[in-house]
Amino acid sequence: MLYDDPVTVPAADIAENPYWKRDSRRRYPQLSTVTQADAVALLEVGSAAAPKQDLIGEAGSKQLVAAQEDGLKGLAVAFEKNTGLAKDVLGPGGMPPLPGGLHVGMQGARRYELLEEQTYGTEYVDLQL
Numbered sequence: 001m002l003y004d005d006p007v008t009v010p011a012a013d014i015a016e017n018p019y020w021k022r023d024s025r026r027r028y029p030q031l032s033t034v035t036q037a038d039a040v041a042l043l044e045v046g047s048a049a050a051p052k053q054d055l056i057g058e059a060g061s062k063q064l065v066a067a068q069e070d071g072l073k074g075l076a077v078a079f080e081k082n083t084g085l086a087k088d089v090l091g092p093g094g095m096p097p098l099p100g101g102l103h104v105g106m107q108g109a110r111r112y113e114l115l116e117e118q119t120y121g122t123e124y125v126d127l128q129l
Contacts, residue, residue: 037071040078043085
């Protein structure tokens with residue numbers, strides 16, 4: 001008597017079901033890229049979440065296409081043409097924004113502090129052996 005292994009299709013089909021799709025325990029990072037054309041379009045026109053101007057109808061689509069075509073020339077050309085292009089994105093003093101969670105401030109997270117019973121205390125104990 002031979003054992004017949006029950007197979008569930010399509011989960012058992014290795015060719016059409018790679019491990020990264022089957023493994024729900026891990027969240028693999030999804031890569032995304034931003035080209036210079038995309039960056040110029042975002043700086044000139046803005047995004048859907050934070051548009052710089054009201055782009056309604058055909059005029060908005062024309063402006064977006066023009067920004068993407070200008071972006072094909074590169075960021076350097078866009079900055080030469082419009083010197084104040086990135087002033088809305090930059091922070092105080094012209095500094096670039098900090099990554100989230102790495103600074104403490106208005107937008108930053110609360111500083112992590114230990115309770116007194118979780119620390120070794122401030123007393124120094126000199127152990128002489």
